[in-house]
Amino acid sequence: MIYARTLLGALAAASLAGAADADTLRWGAPRDIYSLDPYSYGDSYTIAFLNHVYEGLVRYDADLEIEPALATEWEVISPSLWRFTLRDGVKFHDGSDLTADDVIASLARVSHETSPLRGNLPAYKSATKIDDRTVDIELTGPYPLLLNDLTNIHIFDAGWLEDNDSELPTDVGNKVEGYATFNTNGTGPFTVESRVPDSKTVLARFDGWWDTPVHNIDRIDFMPIASSATRVAALLSGEVDFTEEAPVQDLERLMADPNLTVLERTDLRTIMLGFNRKETLADGRENPFNDLRVRQAVELAIDRDLLKKRIMRDKSRSAGTIVAPEIPGYTPELDRFPQPDADKARALLQETGHEGLPFTFVCTSDTYVNDEDLCNAIISMLTRAGFAPTLEIGPAALVTPKRTSGLSDMYMIGWANEPMLDSYSILLQMIESRSGTAGVFNWGGWSYPEIDALIVSASTEMDREARLALQTEALQIAKDEIVMLPLHQQPITWAMSQKVESVVQLADNKVRHWLTVLAE
């Protein structure tokens, strides 16, 4: 017994000794970053984290509008040629100055043919140095969304890349580890002090940052905790101060704790259903989903507000269009959706002669908020309206090939329009017909020449208002034709202890701790 007591005593002492200083933020993250190299992947989470260390030429402000970062001004010389003026007095973490060479080396690295991030800068052609402070970026043609793309292209130091033989991106097909995978040298508000994958990545305040810091953090301990139950426990026991993914089912418990604050809003990510639109279904039947009335029946069968209430615990936002309100191109008119009516859906289905229509609904079980429950509920709603769907559900790794290859009659997908934050992203990648770089996510294989024409003219329209009008028109046709059937914007739930006085939570669900203030 005495032994047991000393053991407990030692444990208590140990956990107290582990308590961090007042100006350290302990961040319990849902997952680890893949690499310290922002060009290693197109993974938005890794890029968003590395934004604490690296920065782009421009960035999003608190209203998700673009503001100057490493570039102070820019000028469109001709629709395919942009001139950027770099900020004075920007230092990298190793002390070297930001110059035009750094921007050129970074752009060359990110657009190299083996760069996994190349798609994030689609219109890039070349960059030329005008002088130390000025860079010209030439594009393949008129392209209005260059600034949006550049928010996520982090700038490296040219000399550092050269010294460490990292001018080319690290290629996973190759067998050489990249220096930038383990080391950093950015211009951002924090430096990387140490990193042990899956355990802890420590960031320290960078005193030479060009911007006036809003934050008062000296050190960030970034600790991934993959199991959400454990993450909640760590928050309740005071081992972490902040998490950006508090499970929806635990929110009540977290809110009941007087030491914790929960911050909620809806995401940019819109969850929607897509249909197989090829001539025939995977099993050879003639495809009934090419009949608009069948798609309308699906929409009428699904009660969005009931899904919101029962599955999403009232935290989601029912959507009538495939983009969130924060995304340019959205209008409130697009967002209206019909009253659900199972009888009407059944009548419509009878009219087409497809009552009792059997089909497969392919779903992920680990990708979106409560996706498993959501899909089960949709299945029962559709069954009530006279469909005979079967659910095929599994981890994204397993079901994605089925979704992309047209082997599923109906599927669920989410789209956030990252990193572009413009409806052009979803129109180009998902709604446009599949050809060349367009329609990679057009998994159902549909083609609407009328929509394609609108998207193509938007792609070169330099006047923002005119471009958004074209995109809204395309969204309207996509809505009328139910190309994709939007369900809702999923909730974002952050939770933090009293140690955190304020954080900035935007709809893009990215953590920006350079704007976080800790309690004194």
Next chain:
Amino acid sequence: MIAFILKRLFNAVFVMLAVALLAFAIFGVAGDPVELMANEQMSQDDRDALRERMGLNDGMLVQYAKFVANAVQGDFGMSWRNGQEVIGLIAQRFPATMELVLVATILSLVVGLPLGVLTAIGRGRWYADSLQFVSIIGVSLPSFVVGILLILVFSVMLGIAPAFGRGEVVQLGWWSTGLLTPSGRAALVLPAISLSLYQITLIMRLVRAEMLEVMRTDFIKFARARGVSQRVIWFRHALRNCLMPVVTMTAMNVGALIAFALITETVFQWPGMGMLFVQAVTFLDFPVMSAYLVIVSFIFVTLNTAVDIAYAVIDPRLREAA
């Protein structure tokens, strides 16, 4: 003897090759890693080019042959998820898993042996029966439930042990150990208990059964008739005779614990090989998955072979048979 060991080594190589072949057969139907690696903006051409560079367009047998040819030279390739060499990743995680497994094994012996003796000699008494009953719960509770319960009680309610992570570690060459720092030792407690619980009940039940059997034998009766004290009979004469199967099972089960550790590591965010593997699976990181499977099967085979050789040394009949 040498022939016996050679034969065993040959078997070991065969098992590893078979495991790797199975792994590649599974990869063929597991899904498409490129779709998981690529982000929303990656074009179809770039996706196809990436697939080609990763060698995914080759047939399953070609991929397998390449893997074996490289693995023989100690090259397991690069992780697709982290862009790090697989062998380095696994070497980084191996100490964490081994420390957890060893501590859990020691814990299961230290707790399981006395409990087994206690339930055997106290058969029919209330404490022995209730221990027997509790041990059923120990065997049947899945380890992620045990883990969460431990976290709930000791981290959230009592606040005396950390809920996740490995605490501070000290590097001894390439081996990282958490045993030398207070926070490292504290972090080890809950995962080790959670991992050892099943093993404790197993050892307890094994010792109990063996003890009951030994206690019925003539030499115990004889010792009792000679007036040897109960304590000496139990712990010197009876328990010793039970230990052989316990030692065998413990050694063989180290492999099983490494495999079980996968769940414990996920619950406690323990940065070991099991967690590496789980993440590799959700990402379809084939190089990491195949290397992990081969290495774990190597550990299994080695342990089994070591036990077999030990048996052969102890028992001459087995040597003849070989």
